[in-house]
Amino acid sequence: MNISLTKFCKDNDLPKSSVYRRCQELNISTADGLASSDADRLLHEFDLIPQTEEPAAAVTATVEIGNHQIVLAHPQLPQTYSLESLRSSEAISMDDPLAVAQQFLEVANNLTTAMKGDIAQREQRLNETRKAKDTIAAKAAELRLESRLYQLQTSVLDKSVTAETTALQEALAQLQTLGKSPS
Secondary structure, X not given: OOEOHHHHHHHOOOOHXXXXXXXXXXXXXXXXXXXXXXXXXXXXXXXXXXXXOOOOOOOOOOOOOOOOOOOOOOOOOOOOOOOHHHOOOOOOOOOOHHHHHHHHHHHHHHHHHHHHXXXXXXXXXXXXXXXXXXXXXXXXXXXXXXXXXXXXXXHHHHHHHHHHHHHHHHHHHHHHHHOOOOO
């Protein structure tokens, strides 16, 4: 059974491009995967001979400490690091979001105060208009009554004046009949 080139590379921790290039050099076809003999050949090519699991014989080892250590100097580490290479996206931010929030709150409070003031002013205007309307309506009703009373009184007075005038004219006519004519 053949094994895919990808699985072979993954199982043996090998870069796929290097293995593929070596297969071309050795005329190993990878179109249908790798035959087990080709996989063994590649393992030898990359010095990865599979280890057979045999029980290990108990070996007694003696360790001697000698002067075979290589001591490395402390490496010079950079003093400046950038996190940019670790980020996968960009963030859009404001320099001082709390100052923006404070500004917004001040403006919102001013608008709220202005709206409440406008409502109070409009309510006062409504109350004044209502009071003026009620006052005028009461005076208009009184005026209508006074107008009717005036009409009645003037009618009565006019009839009385007419009656008195008529009586006066009759009295004058009687007086004139008693008098001598100027001829």
